[in-house]
Amino acid sequence: MxxxxxxxxxxxxxxxxxxxxxxxxxxxxxxxxxxxxxxxxxxxxxxxxxxxxxxxxxxxxxxxxxxxxxxxxxxxxxxxxxxxxxxxxxxxxxxxxxxxxxxxxxxxxxxxxxxxxxxxxxxxxxxxxxxxxxxxxxxxxxxxxxxxxxxxxxxxxxxxxxxxxxxxxxxxxxxxxxxxxxxxxxxxxxxxxxxxxxxxxxxxxxxxxxEDFPMAEALAGAARVVRVGQGLDAHRFGEGTSVWLCGIAIPHDQSLIGHSDADAGLHALTDAILGAIGEGDIGDHFPPTDPQWRGAASDLFLLHAVELVKRKGGRLLNVDVTLVCERPKIKPHRAAMRERLAKLLGLPLDRVSVKATTMEEMGFTGRGEGLAAQAIATVETPA
Missing domain, CATH: 3.90.550.10 (Spore Coat Polysaccharide Biosynthesis Protein SpsA; Chain A)
Known part of the structure; x- marks a missing residue:
């Protein structure tokens, strides 16, 4: 109705x-x-x-x-x-x-x-x-x-x-x-x-x-449920002059290859948020076979996931992204990545974490063939 x-x-x-x-x-x-x-x-x-x-x-x-x-x-x-x-x-x-x-x-x-x-x-x-x-x-x-x-x-x-x-x-x-x-x-x-x-x-x-307000504070915990989702994404390197990671363009001697802008950080984070609310994964909402998403900025995917949380009456609590690569070096860009994510997600900076690690030259990331990203998102929704 x-x-x-x-x-x-x-x-x-x-x-x-x-x-x-x-x-x-x-x-x-x-x-x-x-x-x-x-x-x-x-x-x-x-x-x-x-x-x-x-x-x-x-x-x-x-x-x-x-x-x-x-x-x-x-x-x-x-x-x-x-x-x-x-x-x-x-x-x-x-x-x-x-x-x-x-x-x-x-x-x-x-x-x-x-x-x-x-x-x-x-x-x-x-x-x-x-x-x-x-x-x-x-x-x-x-x-x-x-x-x-x-x-x-x-x-x-x-x-x-x-x-x-x-x-x-x-x-x-x-x-x-x-x-x-x-x-x-x-x-x-x-x-x-x-x-x-x-x-x-x-x-x-x-x-x-x-006296009703202390009781409401206590009931708020019973009225809400905290959900945790995780996401994992990887892209191979190809010809290019920069890579997009967590919404930031980083100069590099290669680019990440994908249907959209191949921002593995945002893709993993989008999947984490979708997973937390039981809404499938990024491919369900933005199929790689659909030409309209070719070269699309991954900000769109992330904002869509956040909007789905809001439609459920929920809110995002915090996110944590880990980038796995030998190169490019992430530390010089980490602060800018956190600030960009905080702005996109509407979160305080201290609820946004971006980290980086290497695989000690093992596997496809260790050989410099590509890059991987893992993300965790915590969401609160009505019970």
Missing amino acids: QFAAVIVAAGVGRRAGGETPKQWRQVAGKPVALWSAETLMAAGARPLVVVISKEDAAIAAEVFVGLEGLEIVIGGTERIDSVRAGLDALRAHPPEAVLIHDAARPFVTSAHIADLLGALEQAEGALPALPVSDTLKRTGPDRIVIETPGRDGLWRAQTPQAFRYTALVDAYARWPAGETPTDDAAVLERVGGRVALTPGDPMLMKLTYP
């Missing part, structure tokens, strides 16, 4: 403490709002609309830089105003379905999204919910218990909540002025729309109070 998504991120989050609104604070080294934005986009949300306050325009542009298909719009003073602004942003090209999500719930997964979209086959709306397990108490203004309500049939609603787009827009158009809905499903319920429940998840906790 084709769907768009709206992330509501215009609040100030005073109850969460701190000087920065909670949606822009860091959890496990990443802004809270970016967690769900990456996951929704990886699941296929197009477009993804993020509704912010006008005061947060600069920080939002920095947080979401590089996410294609994401649109930032300005919201209102109340949540209902921000949701309406997000829905209005979709009117030009209305989607079949739309997911409305609170930025303060960072740990949404592709499984949650799939469940919600599946539920829309039989209903106009759907939301993840958990059964109420704790005993409930109702008190008066003096906080003295006056009632213990039953728990049967009671559920804790979470987000994202999914809707058929036209049904939700029509429901909001009929919502009484001056009233504030507790969630978007309540708007659809008011006009008789059917709302289905999908399995909720304690991981979909909403960050509300200062």
Whole structure:
């Protein structure tokens, strides 16, 4: 099902403490709002609309830089105003379905999204919910218990909540002025729309109070998995005046021979990243039989692999490349190689390693017939 998504991120989050609104604070080294934005986009949300306050325009542009298909719009003073602004942003090209999500719930997964979209086959709306397990108490203004309500049939609603787009827009158009809905499903319920429940998840906790952030840091480890991939590539020498290695042209009395620019370092690293996310190897994505890749810069292959990581809601953690050759000498160019890789990958320099070794004049590299490269990449993705 084709769907768009709206992330509501215009609040100030005073109850969460701190000087920065909670949606822009860091959890496990990443802004809270970016967690769900990456996951929704990886699941296929197009477009993804993020509704912010006008005061947060600069920080939002920095947080979401590089996410294609994401649109930032300005919201209102109340949540209902921000949701309406997000829905209005979709009117030009209305989607079949739309997911409305609170930025303060960072740990949404592709499984949650799939469940919600599946539920829309039989209903106009759907939301993840958990059964109420704790005993409930109702008190008066003096906080003295006056009632213990039953728990049967009671559920804790979470987000994202999914809707058929036209049904939700029509429901909001009929919502009484001056009233504030507790969630978007309540708007659809008011006009008789059917709302289905999908399995909720304690991981979909909403960050509300200062004490929620240490728990989110702990949960971030459980919500993510670290993957390791390795790559190996080799090319023979032939006539030429330079070689490409790790994105750097090095003067030499020979060149490496290959269908593209024969950058063994970038080829090995591309394979390592693809291997870490289970996406085959470089030949699957850029077949050497395809003439369009003849002489192509291997930067293209590497950037493609990095984009696939992002589509899975993941991020690259670090890379390590080892070049095996007698000549050319790598050490004079190693710093430039690291800087080039760091720029291509969007990584700090200390997460990029380039090393070189020889085979003590043994084998094809020892005889100067060619050059080899080995790479390891570490990637973090949703569990």
